[in-house]
Amino acid sequence: MKKKLIVGVDLGGTNLKIALLDNSFRIVHKHTHQTERFSSPQSLIGAIIGAVEYVIAHHCLKARDILGVGLGLPGPIDFDRGIVHFFPNIPGWKNVPLRNIIEKKTRMRVAVDNDANVMALAEYSLGAAKGSRNAVCLTLGTGVGGGLILDGKLYRGSSYAAGEIGHMPLNERGPSCNCGGRGCLESYIGNRRIMQQVRKAFGQDIPLEEISAMAYRGNKKAVALWDSVAGHLGVALASVVNLLNPDCIVIGGGVANAGRILFDRVADTVRCRAMPVHARAVRIVKAKLGSDAGMIGAGLLVKQ
DSSP states (O other), X not given: OOOOEEEEEEEOSSEEEEEEEOTTOOEEEEEEEEGGGOOSHHHHHHHHHHHHHXXXXXXTOOGGGEEEEEEEESSOEXXXXXXXXXXXXXXXXXXXXXXXHHHHHHOSOEEEEEHHHHHHHHHHHHSTTTTOSSEEEEEESSSEEEEEEETTEEEOOTTSOTTOGGGOBSOTTSOBOTTSOBSBTHHHHSHHHHHHHHHHHXXXXXXXXXXXXXXXXXXXXXXXXXXXXXXXXXXXXXXXXXXXXXXXXXXXXXXXXXXXXHHHHHHHHHXXXXXXXXXXXXXXXXXXXXXXXXXXXXXXHHXX
C-alpha cells in the first residue's frame, strides 16, 4: 500500500506556492503561481483547487492517496472553523469558509491557518528554532507576519489571531496600514513600503537584492534604507522580547535575505532597547527552511 502524501499550500500577497510532501515533510514536487493575477476570491480559490489537483494528477495519484491538504494564509484565520476573516494585502476576502469550500471540491481533508503560524511550526519542528521552548517567528515580505511558540506549543490566542507583530503600532500618527490602523510595523517595513523608499531614494525601482548588494558595497543611500528597516524592526522586537521573554527569534521571508546588514542592526537594537535580562536570553537567527517553510508548515498542520 502506498504511504499517504500531504499537500502543503503557502498563499502570500504575491505568490501561491504549492508542494507535495512525503511523511517526513520532504518536498517531492513544488510549483508557484502569481497571486496578483487573480482579481477575486473566487478566481483565487479556483487557482488553489486547480493547483492541488494538478500536483496530485502529475504524480498519478488519487484523493485517497493524500492524507490531507494544509494551507498557510496571509491574514487572521478562524482555525477551528476554517474561515478566512480577511487578508490585509489581498482585497475582497471577508469571512470566507475556505476550508469547507476546498474540502467539498477536492473531497480531501483540509486544515487552514495563518501563514506565519505555519512558518513557526516548520521552523520549530524542523528548522532554526528546533530545540527552543519559546520562539517568535516572523515572515518579512508583502506583509509582516508573526507566529508564537510558547512553552513548546503554537499559541493562537482566544480568537486564533495571536502573533500579528506586523500590526503592532510603532507610532500613533504614523502612515496608514492595510489593516485599517496607523503606524503599524508593516506600514514601515512591508515590501511595498520599502519599495516606496527605494523609489524615493533612487528615483526608480531597484530589486531589494540589488539594494542589499549596493549596501554591502558601501552605497550610503542603500545603507540608510536598510538601517531604517532594521531600526523599526528592532524596536518592535524589543517590545516583543520584553513581553514574551523568548529564547529564539526566527526571521524569514524575502526581506530577510538582506542578511547581516539587517540582522546585525536588529540584534544591536534589541540589545539596546530590551530589558537586559530579556535581551541576554534571546538569540536572533535567520529562518533555516527559506521559502519552503510555509509549504512545509502547512503540511505539518495536517498531522497536528
